[in-house]
Amino acid sequence: MIENRKKRWLRTWSVLFAATLALCLGASFLPTRTAASEGIPPLESALPTTCSSSAAHPRHYKVAASPETVHWGFYSKNLAPVIAVNSQDYVTLETITHHAGDDYDRMIAGDPAIESIYHWTSDEQTVSDRGPGVHILTGPVYVCGAEPGDLLEVRVVDLQLRPSGNPDYAGKTFGSNASAWWGFQYDNYKDDPKPREVITLYEMDATGELDYATAAYRYVWTPQTTPDGTVHDTIDYPGIIVDHDTVTEIDDTLEGVKIPLRLHLGSMGVAPSEADVVDSIPPSYFGGNIDNRNIAMGTAMYYPVSVPGALFSGGDAHASQGDSELDGTAIETSITGVFQFVLHKQADLAGTILEGVNYPLLETPDSWIVHGFTYPNYLEALGEDAQSKIYELSSLDPALKDGSAKLRDFLMNGMNLTEDEAFSLITVGADFAITQVVDGNWGVHGIVPKGIFDPENVKPKPVDS
Incomplete structure (x- = not known):
């Protein structure tokens, strides 16, 4: 049974504002949404899995989400990397939300990659190796030359919502907020029934023309049965496909309210050294599930390296989140991001x-x-x-x-x-x-x-x- 769960305001910076700050404040990396694709090398056709000598210029690779490139619920120093990159290289990572099962039709159907990751019947479960946590993480990325004591800089170059694969929802995408048993509010309800778990589904424009989310509907969680016959009275296992015949959708939810989009990944980090398998939920010195809404496009995270290659993974994407993530999750969604990896050797930090x-x-x-x-x-x-x-x-x-x-x-x-x-x-x-x-x-x-x-x-x- 899963102990806990997770997930986070993203800002976009105008070109003028970012450039001015870069000059005035000495920031070395301040990309903007307008300029996000400028200067990024074209995609390479193959993914290197072993280190080679650095190229004259940075290269750009894409790691598509699939059962072979994601790991569910854990960070690990023992995972085989899905790609090996040199310092300065760019990687496009597809990240898939672990809450897509809250509405199969809107968040899974018609998207072959998500369908395959979530595939689970009485006979087989595609991603059956699940750790103690809940998040679907893409990676790991092996950074050539990274050693314990170094610092890995991960620049968030671009973040884009993943469109719904269902043609009935063309041009749209969706995310889920779970007011759940691990939330801070769970013992503080005043209305009946109490306590309760509530899923609120949000709709976003996948074209990027609208910068807000609106609530589509909500429902109170009811016991769900997974293909192995287990009945889940609460949201206690990741990837449960909710049977919507068992819930009542309430359409008049947050009418007239527009939630500003703050795209970010709730979980980004490197592999810790202390254990072979580490729960994806609690954050720590290695990063992980920090859930800071400020880790937006145009920012950079620095992580202390504790294992060779650093082994970076990312996931738990959010369309928006407030500070505290009070009720349990953000607007959990699927996002494709572009990241640049810059290695700072320990000897160069003094x-x-x-x-x-x-x-x-x-x-x-x-x-x-x-x-x-x-x-x-x-x-x-x-x-x-x-x-x-x-x-x-x-x-x-x-x-x-x-x-x-x-x-x-x-x-x-x-x-x-x-x-x-x-x-x-x-x-x-x-x-x-x-x-x-x-x-x-x-x-x-x-x-x-x-x-x-x-x-x-x-x-x-x-x-x-």
Whole structure:
């Protein structure tokens, strides 16, 4: 039985705004939605699975989602990579939501890749190797030359909604929000029946012309039977195909409300070293299910490498999410993203703004964002039973302490501040937000604007390798 679940505001930056910030703030990578496809190399026809000498120019590959390129519910240092890339290369990754079964007709039917990933009969289950978590992750991507101690920069170049494959819904796509038993609200209902789990299905324009989602309908979860005969009274197993003859769809849901799209991947990370199979739900030092809505197009994430090749995977795509992901999930959907991988070798980090970064760090066009967790490394702190204990021990107090300590250290190193100066700046010039309270290892993130610093006092970023 699954312990928990997951999922996150994405912004798009105008060309002028991003370019101005790049010049003023020294950001080395600030792509925009308008310019997202500019400068990206054409797609290569074959996927390399072994390392070769670096090409004169970056290359671009596509990893299509299939039963062979996804792994369900876990990160692992033992997974065979689906592709091997050099630093500076681009990869287009198709990511598939683990909530597509909430409406088969709209989110699975007519899309051969999603149909094959979800295929499950009494005789066979295509993706039967499922870990303790819930997310469908695409990868892993092996980054040639990456070694423990290095830092992997993952630039989010582009994010696009995956259209529905059903011709009845041409030009549209859909996402699901699950108000579920792992949500913070579950014991705080006032209306009957209580408690309850509710699925709200959202509709989006797949052409990109409309930048908002609207609710199509909602229904209260009823017990569902999977092909192996198991009855699921709650949403306790990923990939359940809901029988809509057993639920009542309520059409008048959030009428007149438009939810701004904030496309992002809730889960992006590298393989941790502490265990062979790691639950995809709790985030940690390796990234994973951070569920920060700010990890949008035009941003870059930095991950500490702990295994050879880094082994990056991504998934748990969201059309939109608010801070905290309060009721259990975001608008869970399927997204295709373009990512550029830049390796920063440990030896090159000294004297740069990234020196000492051993946690997932987000760079946006105008901010640095650190991530704090109840346990910075729960796998190490909680021992042999860490992957079950973490769900019982989460709290925001230690998450804020962790986040503020990381931000202090980042400011002391990167901006040459004393500890007293750092804490004063954090208090009067930075912001903390609740990232999520649903993923086992609860999170907060601290945001410090780039524009408040004199560039002369900011250490440089490492040169791209």
